Amino acid sequence: MAYYWGVDSASAVTKERYNCVLTNYGKPLYWGRYLTTVQNASDGLTKGEIELLRNSETKVLPIYNNFRKAVGYREGRVVAQNASFHAKRLGFRKGTPLFANVEKFFEVDSDWLRGYVDYLYGSDYKPGFYHDPVNGDFAAAYCKAAAEDPRVADQSILWSAEPEPGATKRRNAPRYKPVKPNCRANVWGWQYGRDATTCPIDTNLIDGRLYEML
Template identity: 70%
Template sequence: MAYIWGVDSAQAVTKELYNCVLNHYGKPKYWGRYLTTVPNASEGLTPQEIDLLQNSGTKVMAIYNNFKEATGYRKGRVTAQNAAFHANRLKFPQGNILFANVEKFFDVDEEWIRGYVDAMYNTNYKPGFYNDPVNGPFQKAYCDALAKDNRVGTQAVLWSAEPETGVTKARKAPKFNPQKPNCKANVWGWQYGRDAEACPIDTNVINNRLYEMLW
């Protein structure tokens, strides 16, 4: 299976930032961006950015991070509904994946994960989780959710933050080898490098199945 290199950033993509990545690291086939502005965390994606990326031959990978904890079934549903609302506002097509950004320091429980997957099932989008399967409670919560509802394992796509092997140029990206939970999981993305020196981005490799679910 082919693996595809790209980046993500909390900052808005400008021509300058795009060229910085191009010149220092290589051409990103996709760019992970946050759907909303969250103070001190992320600048929200704009239609102008989407045009800039797509006109450059780079797909957009949607991330939703406007939540501070990941506990409770109802909160999981609300998070999914909010993510879908903003994706729809930005005209993301049906079938695209929306990654909930679950940081390792968040409280996470299995109910929240099931709530996110269930609510996303009723939108036109697919559920994804950016997560750290080594540090923090995500791995246990995910496997507990899977034990209660097999749809978690069939619907959700995981984007792993571990191991962090360091930022590289596109042509020197590591072989796809992300850390996975100790249960059935579609781990299709890997953020292997964080906080690049030359430009404010992280570096990733994903499989072709995930790439096809991006805009």
């Protein structure tokens, strides 16, 4: 299986920021960006950024983070609906995975995860979860949700934040070895380096199957 190197950032992609990554780390094959502006957390992705990235032959990996906990089936559906609305507004094509940003300090339950998956299953997009499989409630909630509904394991794409050996240049990326939950899971993304020193980015490796969906 081929693995592809790329980055993500909470701040907007400008020509300067792109060139910073290009010069110091290598060419990113994709760039993870947040679909909406959340105060003190993220700049919302714009059509101008998408154009800049496409012109640079860099794909866009969409992340949704406008929620503070992941509890309750109905709430999971609402977050998925909002993520889907913004992905459509920005012109993301059918079949693109939308990654809910589930932080390690969030309260998480299996109902919320099932709600998120259920809503997106009937939409134009695929469910994805950025998560920490070691710290916090995600791994246990995910395995419970997958046991309750096999569709969770079938449909979801997981983007793991562990382990964290640290940011590297593209050519020095580690071998693909993200931590996975103790149950069936498509762990197709790994954020292996956070808060790079030279440019404000995180570094990632993703599975070729995810890369093709972007």
